[in-house]
Amino acid sequence: MDSKQLSEFLASRHTTRDFLPKPVPESIIDEIINDGLTSPSWSNTRPIMVAVATGAVRDRMSAEFMARWEIVAPIRSSKWGQFKLLFTRRGLPTSNPLVAKPYVPALLPRAQRVGAALFAHLGIDRKDRVARDTAWARNYEFFGAPVELFILTHTSLGKFSANDAGMFVMNLMLGAHARGLGTCAQGAISIYDDIVRAEFDVPEGYELLYGVALGYPSNDKANSFAAPRFKSDEIIVPLKP
Numbered sequence: 001m002d003s004k005q006l007s008e009f010l011a012s013r014h015t016t017r018d019f020l021p022k023p024v025p026e027s028i029i030d031e032i033i034n035d036g037l038t039s040p041s042w043s044n045t046r047p048i049m050v051a052v053a054t055g056a057v058r059d060r061m062s063a064e065f066m067a068r069w070e071i072v073a074p075i076r077s078s079k080w081g082q083f084k085l086l087f088t089r090r091g092l093p094t095s096n097p098l099v100a101k102p103y104v105p106a107l108l109p110r111a112q113r114v115g116a117a118l119f120a121h122l123g124i125d126r127k128d129r130v131a132r133d134t135a136w137a138r139n140y141e142f143f144g145a146p147v148e149l150f151i152l153t154h155t156s157l158g159k160f161s162a163n164d165a166g167m168f169v170m171n172l173m174l175g176a177h178a179r180g181l182g183t184c185a186q187g188a189i190s191i192y193d194d195i196v197r198a199e200f201d202v203p204e205g206y207e208l209l210y211g212v213a214l215g216y217p218s219n220d221k222a223n224s225f226a227a228p229r230f231k232s233d234e235i236i237v238p239l240k241p
């Protein structure tokens, strides 16, 4: 593969948000996890773990995520609803409450830009809260993916663990893409790590970073969405004048 082909391959990966129910063979899941492990790592400590949910475990976990979302969705924007959540604790984040925090002004327009483009692509009116919530809830069905990966990081290395996890996931995603599989990183999953701990024997020191849905992409419209790509001049830090 030459550099042009590599650039084209990298650019051809897009997030998949609708999957076929077709199972992914265990040997392929293993191959792409091994692809993930070709990434660099902080002193090669590889402070990451991955919990692989398929079959009945996957279905139970999806049902539990969905049950929490159904508690939170209708009441989360009213003060009384927030009080009720706090009071009962049902549906409250058990990890990473950051997911529910508003974006800072420097980043908000970027998040709004991709959100608006995705909703327009799906024919969802941004003012239609029910339709927006239904689209978000697809996260908790893992978009129909037969495999959900839960990415865990060792807390002792803080953001360096998260960085290692990101590089691992990137290589894993490209390994999946090369085999005709699709992926969706899912920050939406990161708020309830107790659901992961209820099913998996998570070693001490590890916490949930996010989920990754994995499977064969369907022909659904959601999968023809191409998020706007940034150009290098948007992220290069200028010299002081």
Ligand SMILES: Cc1cc2nc3c(=O)[nH]c(=O)nc-3n(C[C@H](O)[C@H](O)[C@H](O)COP(=O)(O)O)c2cc1C
Pocket (backbone or CB within 6 Å): 013, 014, 015, 017, 114, 139, 184, 185, 186, 187, 188, 189, 210, 226, 227
């Ligand atoms: C850490 C992380 C978390 C993400 N969380 C979600 C999510 O919860 N739901 C979702 O639909 N997409 C999620 N995404 C996908 C991003 O929206 C997507 O990567 C971005 O819009 C760029 O599109 P592309 O992946 O097609 O290039 C996440 C991506 C990353 C890297």
